Amino acid sequence: MQTCYSVLLAALLVSPAMAFPNLMGTQWEQVSPQVEGRAPTIAFEPGKMTGFSGCNRFVATTNAEGKTVIAGTRMMCPPPAMRTEAAFLKMLESHPRLMPDGRAQNLKMVAADGAVYQFKRVAGAEPAAPAAKDQAVAGEQYLYVGPERHACSAGAGKMACLQVRRSADGPWENFYSRIEGFDPQPGVSYYIKVRAIPVANPPADASSLRYVLERVVMSEKVERTVTPAN
Template sequence: MRHFRLPALAVAIVLTLAACMAPTSREVRAVDDEPLLDKDWRLVAAPDGRNLPTQGAGAAMLRFSAARFSMTGPCNTHGGSWSRNGDQVKLGGEEGIFSTKRGCPGELMKRESELLGALAQPLRAEFSGTQLRLVSADGTRWTFDSQDVPTSAGRERIVLVSGERKPCSGVGAMQCLQVRTEPGAPWQNYFGEIEGFSWQQGIDYVLRIREYTVANPPADGSSRRWVLEEVLDRSR
């Protein structure tokens, strides 16, 4: 029987091809496959399970590019570098997370402070359908969703409500809520009540409401219909 000996170069080629075909445990992930990129991740739930606004006042949205991330809300704008290794995510890098210094009502600032405190820690990313959960070492988890927000008939606003009512006139004499949409602006009469809101004398409120337009308001009613979404602050 004759034996054939392969040239050294041919042997090298065969061994290289065999190595390429062998199974490997190393994951190769294309940049286009990074699930965090180029989506609007809207904050939808807090660690206590409470659902949060996905647009308007008090909403927060997280977005990732190749090397940087940005977040708007719940009050300020934030950003920095980021990295991901498997399910481990680090936001802020060596320089930390930067934020603007805008002031907002107490509840929004509290929520933002808790959220930033969590995001500054090493995080674990959990994906489920359209949702992303960022989980810190102590188990605190914030839930984001990448689904588009449906258009609503109303719009969200922040309003201040005084702890004192003032006399006003509709069909007859009445006591109107005093409201304003900007700090320092003149108080204005609000004819009617804010749906879902229990007013108490002597307490000033900051509310997040949804405003609807009333096509044919009664003579003693408002052309605006306000529905309470969240009490952001209260003070005496």
């Protein structure tokens, strides 16, 4: 049985619904070991896992050779958060045994070195958010932009939102507006300067600001390949 569990994480990355149907589409937050600051999270999605690793966002997939590929932003955080992240990613890279309970409310991951990580299920899908929701005021702004878009709701429609934060250690948030002149590439993180310009008499379902790229301050490829443990 333990041998079977040792390959279930890889199976989830390839086909979560076949491995554990009741984990598909679920989100989890680490409760043990306890950490300083914000706890890591995991979400199971078709063919991948995504989440927050203690400082940065990550996406974990497997390639054609069966290697685990973890893409993530590379922002620096205070030392406790960086230690949390290093331990969490080491656990994921070890192909841990995956042990959900029958009700899909609690989850254990047991790393190759025997370390046990426990998670609780996080309720619910993201609530719908109107496109007119403005997260900032007009003027010049600097934004950290993550390497992947996330599905989000805008009024009655669905879209793929950029993930942004406004400081190196701030929370990631959906960015519902377009940034004129900015063409972000998948797998690349950015630090950019934008100008938010007020829009006169915007439609009820549109933003009251439009965003224009002034310059890309920094960009960085974030993919890295990890060889699975034997």
